[in-house]
Amino acid sequence: MEWLTGPFEVTFVQRALIGGLLVSAITALAGTWVVLRGMAFLGDAMSHGLLPGVAIASLLGGSLLIGAAASAVVMAAGVTVLGRTPRLSQDTGIGLLFVGMLSLGVIIVSRSQSFAVDLTGFLFGDVLAVGADDLATLAVALVLAVAVAALGHRAFLALAFDERKAHTLGLRPRVAHAVLLGLLTLAIVASFHVVGTLLVLGLLIAPPASALPWARSVPGVMAGAAVLGASATFFGLLISWHLGTAAGASIAAFAVAQFFVSRLAAGLFGRTRTADEPGPSAPDRTTSTPVRIGMGNS
Template sequence: MEWLIGPFEVTFVQRALVAGLLVSAATALAGTWVVLRGMAFLGDAMSHGLLPGVAVAALLGGSPLVGAAASAAVMVSGVTLIGRTPRLSQDTSIGLLYVGMLSLGVIIVSRSQSFAVDLTGFLFGDVLAVGQDDLLVLAVALGATVAVTALGHRAFLALAFDQRKAHTLGLRPRWAHAVLLGLLTLAIVASFHIVGTLLVLGLLIAPPASVLPWARSVPAVMVGAALLGASATFFGLLLSWHLDTAAGATIAALAVAQFFLSRTAAALRSRRAHRPVGTAAVPRAAGQEYPAVPDPRPAADMGAHAS
């Protein structure tokens, strides 16, 4: 039991665990909509697009969170404006902004000879260096994430499953999409200094994607993703302590490992469920996915009844 409990008797590991649990909950709420809407590339671009603001803030001695928020606002505004250009797909606008913001960040970093260590922290995070102020920021961010998710649940649900139906019901899909981008931004900005921009996607995408084949409602995906993220945080900190590995990277690696284990188990379950008794199994077509939430009701009805 000492091997299991011993590391968490240390104060900074305790703070790291609390921070990881808060991040896991916030990213589970935002990440569920990211996975359902297929916005993983946007999440990746958003996380890397924070670099210019963080670099400028570090060079000027300001708050990295403020710099990250400014860069995120530029990214969201750019994606929204360029995405409305005729005959230009949203992926194209996201890709252009991704490269542009990342290049600008590298240029700013290259002007400083002493920013290498800070850049490493930006990319990979330092969950073991979390302070009380960081925990307060994460708690506030989680509270805001819960509020936005609860208030916008019906609109987000309709937007994720049937955007035309959302427009018909007067749910203003463009506004819902903008608020959803804000929710994603909040989760990333609040979490990047804990797990780093290269690793925040691990907790943002892997837990919801792991739960999706097993859940029957969106709230169930969120709860399951939060629990998986919490378990990845606990065991990631435990393994990093005993194996002397990077804590943030170990947490993210476990989250990704959970995804592959979940998908493998789901594939085996589906194969057994769809195999007729006494006959050979029929292989699935390449890329075919079985629906995660087999509900015959329209998306609007799901939004009305989901809790």
């Protein structure tokens, strides 16, 4: 069993594992709503839209976390404003912001002498370089994410079904959507500087999508996503150690592989059909199959 436990006897791999577990828990909380509401493109845009703030902070020698947070606020505000623009679909507005922010970030980074290194670090991170300060930041972010997810659960759930229903229940869907954007922003900003935007996006989408066919409630999806994200972190680091591959990319690839295995198994065991399960359905926009997340089950 040395091949299984040996890598995790090394201190920096232990820190990478702990960091990955914290990121998995944070992204499970936000990613579940991203998948249920069909916001994967928004998550992609938000994660890559951090680049201008990160680039400016890097060139000025400031905090990358603050720079990322500033860019995230701009992206979230832009998405909100363009989402209310008549005759402009939300996807179009998000796409324009995505390309614009990413292009601006690349232009700024290109002024740096270490252009390739900076951009590679932004996209892929360096999970094996996680330090004690990074772990503390992730722990605080997890506590905040749990608080937001718990307090906003009822509003998020109603919003996932029908915005008009949320209005009827007096849950202020616009405010709920803004808070949900805040939760997504928190997950991305807290995690990207440790594991890079590609790994954040992978853990944000793949584990919840993998857990979706097997869960009977939204908390069940979140718990399953956290477990799958943790397993992807463990086995991704293990693969990286033994095969000499990039750690972050190995984790993300394992998470995506879990999704395809889950969907294949769901098809074989008939988990994609839940017509006889109780409770109202909300559309799972990652597939054409309804997912049952009844208010009473949550």
